[in-house]
Each structure stands twice: as C-alpha cells, then as structure tokens.
Amino acid sequence: MGRTLVSALLVLSLSTSLSQAQSTWTGGDDLPTSPLACDGTPAEAAAQPYDGGEPKNAPDRKGKEITVVDVPKLVGIGYFNATSKGIAEAAEAIGNMDAKTDGPSRANIDDQITLIDNYITSGVDGILFAANDPVAISPVLKKALDQGILVVGYDANSQPDARQWFVNQAEFNGIAKTMIDSMAAEIGEDGSFAIVTSTFSTPNQARWIAEMEAYQAKCHPNMEWLETVEAQEDNILSFNQANTLINKYGDDLDGIFGMTSVATPAAADAVTQAGECGNVAVVGLATPNAMKPYVAAECVKSVVLWNPVDLGYAAAHVLRAAADGDLKPGDTSVEAGRLGELQVINGSEILLGAPFVFTKDNIGNFDF
Amino acid sequence: MMSEAVAQPARRLRRQNFAQRLFAEYGQELVVLAAIAVLFVVVTLVNPRFVNPNNLVTIFSGNAYIAVAAIGMAMVIMTGNIDVSVGALIGVLATIAGTLAVSGYPIWVALVAPMFVGMAINAVIGVLVAYARIPAIVVTLGALSILRGGLISVTGGTWITDLPPDFLIAQKRFLSVPVPLLFMIVLTVLAFLWMRYTAFGRSIYAIGGNREAAVATGIPVERRLVTVFAIHGAFAGIAAILFATQLQVIQSTVPPNLELTIITATVIGGVSILGGSGTVIGSTLATILFATIGSALIFVNVSAYWLRAVIGLLILATVLADMWRRHGRNGAAA
Amino acid sequence: MNYRALLRHETFLAVLLAIVLVVLAWQSDRFFTVANLLNQGRLMTEIGLIAIAMTFVIATGGIDLSVGSILGLVAILLGVFWQNVGLPLPLAIVAAIAAGTLAGLFNGLIITRFKVPPLIATLATLALYRGLAEGISQARSVRGYPEWFYVLGQGEVLGIPTQLWILLIGALIASIILAYTRWGRTVYAIGSNEVASRFSGLQVEKTKIALYMASGFAASVAAVIFVSRVSTTRSDMGTGIELDAITAVVLGGTSIFGGRGTVLGTFIGLCLIQALKNGLSLAGVKGDGTIMLIGAVLILAILISNVFERSGSR
The missing domain is CATH 3.40.50.2300 (Response regulator)
Structure with missing residues (x-):
C-alpha cells in the first residue's frame, strides 16, 4: 500500500517538475507584422492589384432577386x-x-x-x-x-x-494599436499586463496578439508582457483564468486584455468580484450589451470593437x-x-x- | 461483465485496522486527495502565492458547478448507466433560469425552476432507459442532439443580459463562504450520507453491482432508475444555476465537451464505470483536482501550449495509480 | 446470439433509409442526384472509417473515445514530419499513421495490462493526445502540400471521390472479417462473455489490443484524408468526432454492451445520418433543427427495433 501511494505521488510530481522548463510564449502567430506609427500617422497603403477570385459563368444577377x-x-x-x-x-x-x-x-x-x-x-x-x-x-x-x-x-x-x-x-494592426494605446493610457508606460484569449490556434486572435506584441515593442517598450492564457470560448473558464492571473501576480498585474467577446466580460467580472476595480484595468474586444454593467460601474473604461x-x-x-x-x-x-x-x-x-x-x-x- | 465490479468492501472489513479499512474503501478518493496535496506542496514551494486565500477560493469554488453536476452523474454511473447529454441540459436550464429572471418572475421561481425542469427531462430519459430498455448512451446521445439543437433554435443565440442582482447567487457569500463552494460541500456530504445510510441510497449500489440480484431482493429496479435519473436532473438544475449566476451574462452555449469533463471527474474520482462502487466525495475531489491542476500549471509557468498534455498525463497517472493500487494488492484478478 | 433479431434491425434501418431518401428527394430535386450523393460520400468518409473500427471495439463491449484526439494528433504529426522534420510526404504519411496506430496500441495496453475500463482509459488518452497535438503544433498550421496529395481528399478516381473508395474497400474488408473469420467470432465472443471466452482459450487480450490499434489506425487514415480534404492541419481537428461515430454505430444496431453488431448496420446508420444532414439542409431546415431530428431518429430507431425484437422473441 505504501509503495503504491509513493509511486502515485512520484508520477505526479515528476510530471509536474518535468514541465517546469519555462519558455516565452505570447500566443501570437508567426506571420510578419506591420505595426502602425506610434503617433497614428496612417500607413502608406500600397495599391495592390485585385487578388480575389471570380465566380465562373455567373448568370447575370443584376437587379434580380x-x-x-x-x-x-x-x-x-x-x-x-x-x-x-x-x-x-x-x-x-x-x-x-x-x-x-x-x-x-x-x-x-x-x-x-x-x-x-x-x-x-x-x-x-x-x-x-x-x-x-x-x-x-x-x-x-x-x-x-x-x-x-x-x-x-x-x-x-x-x-x-x-x-x-x-x-x-478593422485592420489587425489598427486593432492592436487601439488595444495597446488604451491599455497604456490606463496603466501607464511601465505597466504590466496579461492576456486571456480563446485558443492559440484561433487565427484572428493569434494575429491580433502578434500585432500587439510588435506595436508594444515599438511604441510602448517599457510595458511588461506577463503571459497569455487560453480559455476556449468558455465564460466560466475565462473567469477562472482571469482570477488565477490576479491571484498569481497580485500587485504586479496592472491590466488584463480580453481577446474575445466571451473572455472580456468574464475578465471584467473577475476583476469586479476580486474587488480589484481601479487596480487592474480590463481592456478588450467585446460587445457592448455584455459590458454595460462593468462600464457603468467604472470598472472597465474602454471596450474595443467595430x-x-x-x-x-x-x-x-x-x-x-x-x-x-x-x-x-x-x-x-x-x-x-x-x-x-x-x-x-x-x-x-x-x-x-x-x-x-x-x-x-x-x-x-x-x-x- | 457487470458482476466483476460488485462492491466488495464488506468482504474485507473484518480484522483490519482503521487505516487499512479506510484505504480499502476509499482508496481512489485518497489517491486523488494525495494528488491534490502533492500539487499544493510542490506549487507552493515554487510560488507561495498559490495558497493565498483568493486563489484557494478560485480553485475550490470556480468549478463547483462541475462538481455538483458530477454528483448526479456519479449516481447514474453507479447504476451502470451513463449520461452524455448533461452539458447540453445545463445550457438549457441556465437559459430557462435567466429567461425567467429577466421576464419579471420572482427570483425564487427562476432559481428553482431549473431543478424541476431538469428532473422532468431526465425522468423521460430514465423511462426510456429503464422501461424501454434502450441503452443509456443511446438515449443520452439522442438527448444531447435534441437539447443542443433546441437551445439554439429557441434562443437564436441571444445572450441574456441585465440580470437582476439578487439572481446572481453564485457571486454571494454566506458567512464569508462563497455560495458555490457551500453548495458543493453541503450537497456532496448530503449525497454521500444519503447513499450510504438510506435503503434507497444503498439500492443504487445494488442495482449497479448486480441488477439481477437487486431484482431478486425486491428492489423495484425500473422505478429506482427513473428516480436516479430525475435526481441527476435536479443536480443538473442546481449546477445550471451556479453556472448561470457566476457572471452577469448568460451565454446560450455551454463550454465545449462539458459532459466529458463531468464524466471524467466522476470516473477519476473512483466511480466504477461498470457500476456498483465509488462515492460522490471522489467525484468532488476529482473536480477540485482538475481546478488545482489548471491553476497550478499557470503558477509554475508551464508553457500554455503544453498545458492540456500535462493535464492529460496527470489524469492518466491518477487512473494508473488507482489500478496499480487495486491489482497490486489483490494480485492480477480483475 | 439472436441472428434473426440482428437482421431485423438492419432491415428495419434499411427500410427507414429508403423512406428518408424518398421523402428527401421529394422535398428537393437537388438531393437525389449522382453528384450530390457522391459528394456526401466524400463528406462522411472520415466518420465512416472511424465508425467501422468502432463497431468492432463496441462489439467487444469496449469503447474508444480517444479517436478524435488521435485524429488531431496524427494531422499535426503529418505536418510536423513533413515540414519540420523534412521527411518526404509519403514517408511522413506513413510515419504519422504509424504514430496514430501506436497511440491505439497504447490504449490497448492500458486497457488489457492495467485492466482500466475502456471508457476511463480512452477518456484519459482523449485529454492526453489532444494535449500532445496542441503542444507539438505550438498552434501552428502546416499548409502548402504538393498538388498530388489533394487527390486523396479532393480528387476523384474513376469518377468517384478517392476517399469513398477507401471507405468502401475498408467497409467490405471489415465486414468480411467480422462476419466470416475466426477472428470476427472472437470479437463477438468477447463481447458476449469475456470470462467464458478466456476459459475457452480465445486470445482475449491480443484481440483487444489489435482492435484498439485498428481503431487508432482508422482514425489516422481519417486524419490524412481530412488534412488532404481541407489542405491544412490544426490541433483541434476531429474534436467531437467520437460521439458522431458512436451515434452511427449504435444507430446501426451494435449493442453497446457488446456481442452484437455488423459493419453493414453501421454503414446504413452512417448513410442515414448523412442523408438527413444533407437532405434536410437542402429542404431548408437549419442546422439546429437537423441535429434535433437526428437525435430523435436515434432514440426512436432503437426504441422501435427493441419493440420488434421483443415481440419477435416472445
């Protein structure tokens, strides 16, 4: 009996310690990024030829139902x-x-x-x-x-x-700029933040995060990027993950980005219920109805969306x-x-x- | 096949000291508990903030709705059945609660209705399983499709917002204990005692252990099965309330694979999938183990890409440790 | 084992399928066309391959919930072997399928050596394999395969979608094995009474391990076809496919308690589900209505079949 118990513990602790080797990850993809100018000068858009497809032998639908x-x-x-x-x-x-x-x-x-x-x-x-x-x-x-x-x-x-x-x-780099600028305005140039996203393999989110990383490095170099956690499209998991981030970093955490319309209200709720309104800023992509209570309570100042x-x-x-x-x-x-x-x-x-x-x-x- | 897993604690109870008895009867629960303890010790050594009170609340309270649903699931599985529709059911019940709450019904109606609707829906499932003799996995696979499709076609995917503050009971505290945590503990203890010390509760084990024997001893198996499914529905209703009131928005989707999470918690907690053995304490501990793992991996900076692989490995380790415990002692007998 | 009852369920299901086809064809004139039906065959191949292997597993009284995760893992490995390791694509395919089969072997070993009930073992590996897929992929997709690779998932051979050939051949071989070989009888024997089969000298452990390997293999082949069909890899591929496959198998009359079931039944069940999905959509029913109806058909089909069977055996 002792033997089996010990071995059970051994397996568990081994697998935990094995995976401790830390690596840096942000959750961004590896496509090239194009951060916008810090002062908001619009990027010079190079005219590109049409690269879309064409329907073959499409009937004339002009004015038709x-x-x-x-x-x-x-x-x-x-x-x-x-x-x-x-x-x-x-x-x-x-x-x-x-x-x-x-x-x-x-x-x-x-x-x-x-x-x-x-x-x-x-x-x-x-x-x-x-x-x-x-x-x-x-x-x-x-x-x-x-x-x-x-x-x-x-x-x-x-x-x-x-x-x-x-x-x-909205262009990826435009979203990234708005998100990072809003966060910087709330937590300052030397603030530190973490991200709650859906999954690392969701293309839009990965693209935004990569652009955010590039823009932050270029225009707000002193902000600290803590980590990115996954929360699927699951609101309770998003809530738990945001809570865990708050608990882990304590006062070292100044802001949380919500990358989905599910994660952002859940993160705002986590901050509210932890009594951290004002200490931890939440900036994110979300739909307004879900965010109204938090914005009204002044727990969330800016919600980014088209x-x-x-x-x-x-x-x-x-x-x-x-x-x-x-x-x-x-x-x-x-x-x-x-x-x-x-x-x-x-x-x-x-x-x-x-x-x-x-x-x-x-x-x-x-x-x- | 069913008879292999008959609960055998009684056989071994004689002439053993307390520790041996405890281990013989609650071995898997102890393995899970030990796993939680080890994680706590290891992670706290790495990052002492892990045990700050807020994080304990997150760990113990954050997944309480899963634990509550797992209590009902444990009962169903103990009878030798299974329910893969519970995730969709929780979604439906949460939406019903939210809809009632925002359309002007008294709060208590909104809070209680999901239990009864859950009981009614699952009683139908129970009748199909017990009287029509359709395997539970077939009925509940069907129910999964019907509930999931029904939820979307009725709500059209609209979220419920503007919930009245009194409705949000999962955000409240009672004597400074978060309500979800309170529900989880009280319901687990009550269900455990009920299953152990009442005739009805014990008949659940009997049905799962050996259905023919249960019939022979005069247990009305069919009626009991329907009741067990209905009770499971009531627990799903409570879980739905905890799920729906944790945040200020109710989505019309539930976490993907919620049913698998609940089933996994139940079986990792030691409820035999062949029926007849296990306790709801095990399933609740297993839910806490999952929450602990999820939190721990963030605290020790496991690369988020590998997070699920590590969770899978830990689950597998727990399962194997349990099997080793059983067979290591009893020889190779299944 | 009641052979008459078995035939009855399949006959009933075939009649049901015929009725469904007629009704759907009447609802939309675009449904019952050769092009549409062949295209549906293309879409159901992955689930079909997995369901055929699952028929064997369930007939022994087991279950394999990890198939969706194996599919995801093999898809990722295929991309990684080809792009990151630099293997030629044919070799990468073989290596990835071998890895998926090994994953199945691992399931089989846990189930037979450690006596873990299949549901628990494969629930655990469901989490593990999906986690490995995520970890290995680092959320990166592998794209841009050579043109010949797409023949498998998007091309045709003799006017019929390539993968439909694979499904048909696989189904044929599997049904012959299950119905006419010693090995097939062993599968039924294990499902009916495992202890008795062990005492009568059948190789219970070896058979089971082979079945879980076959299940892993089927999921791996499905993964390669899937990657070829959608021309990319993602770690979340195949999520939830296990329940779709199990639905087809139990609708096809395989008993979840083991001892009973045929590949033909599974195949008809598969066609029925696919016909409903497609035909209802063409008839203007939305996706949520369709899945509700499939759920109801599943319960009713088994219910009616049970009633027939009982009235027949009395």
Whole structure:
C-alpha cells in the first residue's frame, strides 16, 4: 500500500517538475507584422492589384432577386448574433435579397464546411462566411465560385482567391494599436499586463496578439508582457483564468486584455468580484450589451470593437454590389447603404473603418 | 461483465485496522486527495502565492458547478448507466433560469425552476432507459442532439443580459463562504450520507453491482432508475444555476465537451464505470483536482501550449495509480 | 446470439433509409442526384472509417473515445514530419499513421495490462493526445502540400471521390472479417462473455489490443484524408468526432454492451445520418433543427427495433 501511494505521488510530481522548463510564449502567430506609427500617422497603403477570385459563368444577377446564406463561425454567441442582425437589416433595406443565417453549433471547421457544401448544392446565389480556419474553408469556397456562386467573407478571412471580397472590420494592426494605446493610457508606460484569449490556434486572435506584441515593442517598450492564457470560448473558464492571473501576480498585474467577446466580460467580472476595480484595468474586444454593467460601474473604461451589426450590414451590401456588377475587380470603393462609401484595401478587402472604442459616454447608444 | 465490479468492501472489513479499512474503501478518493496535496506542496514551494486565500477560493469554488453536476452523474454511473447529454441540459436550464429572471418572475421561481425542469427531462430519459430498455448512451446521445439543437433554435443565440442582482447567487457569500463552494460541500456530504445510510441510497449500489440480484431482493429496479435519473436532473438544475449566476451574462452555449469533463471527474474520482462502487466525495475531489491542476500549471509557468498534455498525463497517472493500487494488492484478478 | 433479431434491425434501418431518401428527394430535386450523393460520400468518409473500427471495439463491449484526439494528433504529426522534420510526404504519411496506430496500441495496453475500463482509459488518452497535438503544433498550421496529395481528399478516381473508395474497400474488408473469420467470432465472443471466452482459450487480450490499434489506425487514415480534404492541419481537428461515430454505430444496431453488431448496420446508420444532414439542409431546415431530428431518429430507431425484437422473441 505504501509503495503504491509513493509511486502515485512520484508520477505526479515528476510530471509536474518535468514541465517546469519555462519558455516565452505570447500566443501570437508567426506571420510578419506591420505595426502602425506610434503617433497614428496612417500607413502608406500600397495599391495592390485585385487578388480575389471570380465566380465562373455567373448568370447575370443584376437587379434580380437573390438568395443568400450567411455561415458564421458558430451560432449561439452574441457577436455573430449581431452580424446576422446586420445582414438581415441590409437584406430588408435592399429588398431583392433573401438572406438567412445558418451556422455550426460549435466552432468546428468540419461542421462549417459541410454546411457550406450543402448550401452550394441547394443552389444559393451567394454565400457570406466568417471562416473558422482561413485555409481549411478555402476548397469548399472555391467550389462555390466554380459553380458561379457569389462569395463574400467578413470577420475572418479565407485565402484571397477562394472568395471575391472580404469585409475587413478593422485592420489587425489598427486593432492592436487601439488595444495597446488604451491599455497604456490606463496603466501607464511601465505597466504590466496579461492576456486571456480563446485558443492559440484561433487565427484572428493569434494575429491580433502578434500585432500587439510588435506595436508594444515599438511604441510602448517599457510595458511588461506577463503571459497569455487560453480559455476556449468558455465564460466560466475565462473567469477562472482571469482570477488565477490576479491571484498569481497580485500587485504586479496592472491590466488584463480580453481577446474575445466571451473572455472580456468574464475578465471584467473577475476583476469586479476580486474587488480589484481601479487596480487592474480590463481592456478588450467585446460587445457592448455584455459590458454595460462593468462600464457603468467604472470598472472597465474602454471596450474595443467595430460595430458587428455594421459589419454584417456592409457584407450584405458588398455581396449585392458584386451581384449587380457595381463592385468589380479594380474598383477602389463601394457604396454600402447607410454606411456610405467604403474603401477597398489590400487588393480585395473592404475596410469597415477604424476600430471603435466604447466608453461610459457612448455605450448606452448601442444595443447588441 | 457487470458482476466483476460488485462492491466488495464488506468482504474485507473484518480484522483490519482503521487505516487499512479506510484505504480499502476509499482508496481512489485518497489517491486523488494525495494528488491534490502533492500539487499544493510542490506549487507552493515554487510560488507561495498559490495558497493565498483568493486563489484557494478560485480553485475550490470556480468549478463547483462541475462538481455538483458530477454528483448526479456519479449516481447514474453507479447504476451502470451513463449520461452524455448533461452539458447540453445545463445550457438549457441556465437559459430557462435567466429567461425567467429577466421576464419579471420572482427570483425564487427562476432559481428553482431549473431543478424541476431538469428532473422532468431526465425522468423521460430514465423511462426510456429503464422501461424501454434502450441503452443509456443511446438515449443520452439522442438527448444531447435534441437539447443542443433546441437551445439554439429557441434562443437564436441571444445572450441574456441585465440580470437582476439578487439572481446572481453564485457571486454571494454566506458567512464569508462563497455560495458555490457551500453548495458543493453541503450537497456532496448530503449525497454521500444519503447513499450510504438510506435503503434507497444503498439500492443504487445494488442495482449497479448486480441488477439481477437487486431484482431478486425486491428492489423495484425500473422505478429506482427513473428516480436516479430525475435526481441527476435536479443536480443538473442546481449546477445550471451556479453556472448561470457566476457572471452577469448568460451565454446560450455551454463550454465545449462539458459532459466529458463531468464524466471524467466522476470516473477519476473512483466511480466504477461498470457500476456498483465509488462515492460522490471522489467525484468532488476529482473536480477540485482538475481546478488545482489548471491553476497550478499557470503558477509554475508551464508553457500554455503544453498545458492540456500535462493535464492529460496527470489524469492518466491518477487512473494508473488507482489500478496499480487495486491489482497490486489483490494480485492480477480483475 | 439472436441472428434473426440482428437482421431485423438492419432491415428495419434499411427500410427507414429508403423512406428518408424518398421523402428527401421529394422535398428537393437537388438531393437525389449522382453528384450530390457522391459528394456526401466524400463528406462522411472520415466518420465512416472511424465508425467501422468502432463497431468492432463496441462489439467487444469496449469503447474508444480517444479517436478524435488521435485524429488531431496524427494531422499535426503529418505536418510536423513533413515540414519540420523534412521527411518526404509519403514517408511522413506513413510515419504519422504509424504514430496514430501506436497511440491505439497504447490504449490497448492500458486497457488489457492495467485492466482500466475502456471508457476511463480512452477518456484519459482523449485529454492526453489532444494535449500532445496542441503542444507539438505550438498552434501552428502546416499548409502548402504538393498538388498530388489533394487527390486523396479532393480528387476523384474513376469518377468517384478517392476517399469513398477507401471507405468502401475498408467497409467490405471489415465486414468480411467480422462476419466470416475466426477472428470476427472472437470479437463477438468477447463481447458476449469475456470470462467464458478466456476459459475457452480465445486470445482475449491480443484481440483487444489489435482492435484498439485498428481503431487508432482508422482514425489516422481519417486524419490524412481530412488534412488532404481541407489542405491544412490544426490541433483541434476531429474534436467531437467520437460521439458522431458512436451515434452511427449504435444507430446501426451494435449493442453497446457488446456481442452484437455488423459493419453493414453501421454503414446504413452512417448513410442515414448523412442523408438527413444533407437532405434536410437542402429542404431548408437549419442546422439546429437537423441535429434535433437526428437525435430523435436515434432514440426512436432503437426504441422501435427493441419493440420488434421483443415481440419477435416472445
């Protein structure tokens, strides 16, 4: 009996100590970064030729009624609920467009691919998508293009040649700058911060983190980057992870970044319940409704996001414009209803605008 | 196959000292407890902040909803059945609670309703398992799809916000003990005592240990099974409340693989998957072990990329340690 | 073992499948076309391969929950062997499949040597293998495979998707093994009564180890096909596929307690699920409605089959 107990303990402690070798990790990806200028001078955008794809033998859809399906990463979270609201709003405003949202119930690349494949067979005119994986989704999107279906992405891109246009909510380096600048304004140039993200393999989050790292090194070199923890799309785990960070670093932790609309409110709740409001700043990407209590309590000062309703709205307009031939390769802007003219960047991306910062003063104006 | 795992404590109870008896009866619980203790010692040596009171609260209270759900799961598994739909059920019940709370019903209705809805849903599952004789994994795989799909098609994925402050009981403290922790401890102890000292409770072991023998001794097996599933539903309801009231937002999705986490906690805690043995103390300890591991790995700076591999290794080590304990003593007998 | 009852479940399931096909074809004229059906075959190959191996495992009264994690691990290893280690791609494929089979062997050893119940053993390795996949990948994807590799997951051979051939051949071989060989009878014997099979001199341990290896192998082949189909690797590939595969197996009439089940049944179950997923989507039903219906079909199919069986045996 003693022997077995000792051995059990041995196995446990061994595996714990084995894994103690520390390495630095941030959770960013390894693609090249392009941090913006510290003072906000807009980057000189080099004009790029169109690099999107083209639907083959597409019928003339100008002015005709089209059916469109919107396939987000997953259904059941506030963010994509808001984008699909925007798509529905645009479809109603446009009139000759019938749009519905149908997504996987978990953020799973295979479920999403199967869904899109089914809609290709069912003969829709257009597909709007937010990719769970930029590469994995591309074969099925190319198949859609081959069958003359219009393909427009939003939120999370595919490979450029697998779709026509991608509505970019805000450029990665723009988000990174806004996030880091907001944090620096709250915790100072020598503050230290940690990050709660979904998973390291989620492309958008990994990209933002990499850009944040580059921008912070360039413009706020004295800030200290403590660590990045994963919390899936799980709000209780996000809450626990944020708590653990607070407990681990104590007064050495000045701020927490939430990288998803799930992680940010959970981190804010952790700070609130730990009584650390004012001591630990929370800055993050989140939808306003979920953040209102924390912003009202002045526990969170800045929530960074684009407007996802506008994002969906713009994506639907872009698809309609592509169907009508109003948006062709080489064009530099597109008309998007109440949003006005949107610029084409990076060859085949349409920029929604600069990231938006929700604060106590304006958060009440938004409901999503 | 079922008969191999009949609880055998009674056989060994004679002429053994207290420690041996304790180990014979609660071996797996002790292994898990020891694992928690070792982690605490090792991690505290590396980083003393690990044992600061706030972190203890995070560890013991943060996963309380999983522990509560695991109590019900333990009962189901002890009868030789399983439930893979509980994660989706918790999601449904949390949404029901939140919806009631924001649509003007009294708070207590919102807090109690999930228990009854959970009981009702799981009673149906229990009837299909006990009377229609469909294997539990089949029924609950089906229920998983129905509940998960139903949740999304009803809510459309909308989150519930603006919850009334009184509803958020998981954020409150009672005599400075966090409510989730209180629920976890009280329910674990009550369930343990109930299963050990009441005729009904003991019949759960009997059904799982040897169904034919249980029938022969006059236990109404079918009715008991339905009741056990219903009780499991009630625990899922309480777990859903703890889950829903921890934060100020209720998502209409639950953590991916929540059912597997709950099942893992139950079986790592020593509940035999073949039925008939184990305790709910084990399942609660196993939940605490998971929370301890998760926190510990952050405190000792394990690369986050390897975190899940280390968790997997620790789980495997616990399982193997238990098997070694059993077979090392009893020879090679299964 | 009741052979008549067995046939009855499969006949019933086949009839159900036929009805579903007719109804769905009537609902949408795009459903019952050669191109669509072949395409569905492409989409169900990975689950299908895993489900076939799972049929054997469940027929012995076991279960393998780690298949999704093995799939993820093999996908990552394939990329790492090819890109980071620098093996030629064919060799990398073989090495990755070998590693996945070893993972299955490890499952088998834990189950037979340490007498850990399969559900617990594979729950533990589910966490372990997924963790290894994450650790090894460091959240990096490997992309840009040579063109020939995509033939496997995106191409066609004789007008039929390449991987569908693999699934059909695999199913054929597996059903012959299970139905007509000594080895297949051993599987049923273990599932019906393990102790008795041991006493009657059957090689229970060896058979079980081989089955878990086969399960790991099937998951590995599925992983390679999956990578070829989506042209990238990710450590979260295959998450949750174990429950999909088990659904197909039990819908196909394999008893979760062991001793009963056929590859044909699993195959029909698989087709039924895929037809529902696809056909309902074409008929305008959304994804959440579809999974609800599949859940209901699963419960009802087994319920009705149970009723038939009992009324027949009385």
